[in-house]
Amino acid sequence: MAVDQRYRRDGVLVAGVVGLVVAVLLAWLLLRGGEEPERPAAVPTPVVTPTPPPEPPPTRTDPCERPASAGFVPTSVSVAGVAKGARVLALPRDGAGVPGVPPVSDKLSFAWDRGGIEPGSAQGHVLLNTHTWPDGSAMGNKLLAGLEVGGRIVLAAGKGAGKQVACYTVTERSEVLARDGFPGWDAVDGPPEVVIVVCSGRRLGPGDWTHRTLWFASAGTAA
Secondary structure, three states, X not given: OHHHHHHHHHHHHHHHHXXXXXXXXXXXXXXXXXXXXXXXXXXXXXXXOOOOOXXXXXXXXXXXXXXXXXXXXXXXXXXXXXXXXXXXXXEOOOXXXXXXXXXXXXXXXXXXXXXXXXXXXXXXEEEEEOOOOOOOOOHHHHHHHHOXXXXXXXXXXXOHHHOEEXXXXXXXXXXXXXXXXXXXXXXXXXXXXXXXXXXXXXXXXXXXXXXXXXXXXXXXXXX
16 A cells, blocks of 8 residues: 555656656747747948039130220230230330330230220220340240231230220231331221231341231131
8 A cells, every 4th residue: 555655656756747847848949939030130221322413614704705895904915825914014105106115124014005096996006015035035926936817815904893805816917127117007097906016037136126027906806
């Protein structure tokens, strides 16, 4: 009788242990099965910055689109391919009535015939001159090398909204003997033109050259 009771106690104990083990296994399996599978690391989405459209080039206004409607005293001149914004000196004529010239030391400025025809005027010749140097470094040398028929000459004064311009296109280039001159070069009537005069040919001495070169430029721009 005692043996049977012991066997029953041992059976109950074994059964309890087995049940506990089974319960633990079931719980472990349930927990394992409930775990979410590992997910791959998220790859960041690249940020694409849109390329802005290119800015339009700045609008450049041709100064000759709005020329002066009346004469003015010039302070600068630009000659296509030769000079940009070169200084213009307003100089009076000498006692013999010859238009003034820039100081000998000023090799890059132009002289304008003060008291004569103004750029922007409706008629007559605007007279300009500049020096030629024997070493080839003066403005006259640059004109001789670079200004031909069709070149543009722009005389100007002032700045900003108040700037005045008068534009001319070279129609003739002539070289004459200094002693012969060029009749009509200093006309005060007729179509409006700019006339530039420089020494050329052979230098005989200070300020003494065998020839003069003249450019005649009509008001307006080439087509």
